[in-house]
Amino acid sequence: MRYVALQITSNFSFLRGASHPEELIEQAASLGYKTIALTDRNTLAGMVRAHVAARKYGVRLVVGCRLDLLDGPSLLAYPKNKIGYANLCSLLSRGNLRAEKGKCHLYLKDVYAYKEELIFVVVPPDTLSADFALDTVFLEHVREYVTELEGQLYLGLSRNYQGDDAKRLFRLYHLAEELQIPVVALGDVYYHIPERRALQDILTCVREKCTIYTAGFRLHPNAERYLKSQEEMTRLFMSYPEAVEHASQIADMCRFSLDELE
Amino acid sequence: MGKRYAVLWLPYLLTDWYTKHHLDCADEPLVFTVQLRGRMAVSAVNPHAEQLGVVPQMLLADARAAVPQLNVLSDKPARKDKLLRAIGLWCIRYTPLVAVDTTGCLILDITGCAHLWGGEIAYLQEIDRQLCQRGYQVRSAIASTIGAAWALARYGISGTIVPEGIPEKPLLALPIACLRLELSLVEKLLKLGFRTVRHVIGLPDQVLKRRFGNELVQRLAQTMGKEEEFIIDPLKPVLPYTERLPCLEPIKTAKGIEIAIEKLLDKLCQRLIGEGKGVRKVKLSCYRIDGKITSIEIGTNRASAHVKHLLGLFKQKIATLAPGLGVEVFVLEGISVEDATPVQELLWSGEGSLDQEALAELLDKFKGKDPTCSIRRFLPDEHHWPERSIRLATSLTEKRMIAWGRDRPRPVRILTPPHPVAVTAPIPDYPPMLFRYKGEVHLIKKADGPERIEREWWVEQGEHRDYYYVEDDQGRRYWLFRLGHYQGDRSSNWYVHGFFA
């Protein structure tokens, strides 16, 4: 089973992603991906463009969305079918109506209300505490997710090259084992090639209303958030091969396509 | 108190200078000559030559005719000016404001200085005596205006001190030239019978202006104090926070110097405190009886007006002073003066809070003892790149704007620049298995990483660093990094950047 990139942020996530959906899909195709997902933050606005590009480059698009909640850790959501898609749209509408134009306020209860026919992946935290443990608030929430989203939940694993990857993955894997949920390998992608890092830094500055010189720690220390090849992703998760397999598994389960809407 | 000026006129400056070094010429007529309009003319004479009728401006040929046994020396241009300047600078021990005027006199603004020598009479006597001892004849006078002092020094009785107020009376009998007028104007006045000051003093300004122009009126006004005249071009710019201390007996011992410094500091600090200021740099100049000047300078971390603290800093350097046969005048100058904020806010609240003053003084002591020592305090800076993650604090009190990062391991000691090491590591970016440093091979048992830190592209270009926190079999922990990616056939650049506890 080959790796599938399930966590991708395009420039439709306002001031966060630095590449167009077309660029991302094109790059994926050139790297040999057969399937790829798009998970913009609290929006499906880029999906049409992505769909068109996917058709053009001969790649299957998995529809997805990153749900940034106001009261819990973020979740990636993928509709399995048309029903799941409708639920996802309703969920996002709830959030949009609640907030001022351009914003989307989502709560856990919204997710639980519209969870049918969706696959969820918990976005893992970036850091461990000083004693190499996961944050206790995060742990509590994950336990709740396991209860509420039973059978539909995966725990994401990611490598951010900030020195403690091995320890983080260890902790996350053991948490998943304890909670009896499967793990899935993620690459938190914000741009299609590493050279786009500078632009992404600038977008951060615009978003944070600061200059590049004063942005400081708001900028990512490295340029690892580009779309990596399947071979590289497999290597990065060498110690957890099932996480790579599960990425394919999710892609297989989630076969909804925008074509079904016509 | 009104201004007081002293003017010193050295009538035989050049010849006195020569005679100092050639005592055998003292009793003989002596002149200096210079080229004047293509012919040799006399520029300076000594008293003997003068008595025999030789005067400056006279042609050498005529002078020789009058006095066959004349000693003739050629003058160098600007020699007189140089001499005068040198003597002027020497006079700074008596007052900070000294100027050289175009006629070859020294003008001293002695306002507020004479009392240090016990009054103006003693002051003037002291200056005269010192100059005489050095072989120079001098005529001097003190008055409330430059003009009056000048007039009396040149044309009056040497040593005249005119009390405060309009110096009219003593000037009345003096020749008109004492008003520092152009030669042509003096000739004109003399032709018309205006021979002394008395002749012009009564006349109304309008009349004088009409007949003789502005100059006469202005000079009269200046001399009588109706118009102000200052020293415009002092030899040395004056520092406002200066104290001087003349000594009855020349001081040679360290203890004596210390006492002198303390007295000066008392005065200086009193003034500073009164104005809410403190001093950052202070210079002590010691004027020795042989004419040489030796000095020491101290610096502080914060503006201070603490006598004890500043004295302590000076004490560390007294040994470097060379008092020679003795110091006769001490001058203390506050070179860098700042507002001194009262020490009220504390650096850190809670028990054992910082006493800013005591700490600053301690650090000043360190610097005084060893100026090459470095005293640094660090604050966090928002940069991922390790060398830029800290910045130097500019003061003891500067607060940090962000929190210190706590989630990444950082070594206690860091090498600047990082040292290259030979490393064996599985490609492409797994932690190293062993490394060789300073001849010793370290087997790595545990390692974290890579922590990939890219260059901050808006600051510099270059390869990224992959950091590894490694521990060898003995528990020693190191911070290694590889510069850039593993490059295939080319061997990678590995470095040790620091050591953990």
Place this chain on the structure above:
Amino acid sequence: MIQKDGVVLWISGSDQLFAPAMTSFGLEPDRIIFVQIQKQKDLLWALEEGLKCTAVKVVVAEIQEINFVQSRRLQLVVEKSQVTGLLLRFQPRVLGATTCAVRWHIRPRPSYVQDNMPGVGFPVWEAELLKVKNGQPSRWQLIWKQGNLLVEQLYKAKVSVSTDKRKVG
């Protein structure tokens, strides 16, 4: 160990100390004033002056050699001012007698790993108590974990004066 407030004066002959590392020991690095002095003689003098200064909570000095007379001088100063002084001696040629109240020999030890986690664990040191007033020399294991120093006594051993090259810690 070192309290959370007050000024720490750190005097050494090198400029290699990296302030951010101090956070991993619970110290606020901006409370530390780093003084770098080249000459050993001046270093000792600075140490003494620092110990006299009541504005300072702790003085840490990295020195190579100190003799009995010098240490006694410092002891007298400290008794009066109540400032804590820590001498870090690196590579001493001879570990002679001094009047310090307590003397430790610190060695790094393999880190403590919990739950078989990969990578480097909590830092560990072995501290040999060479000398203490009214006490027995003995060895301890120190682990820095979760912001605290855990101490575990290993065993009471005979005093062995060691001249190992030791990492400063």
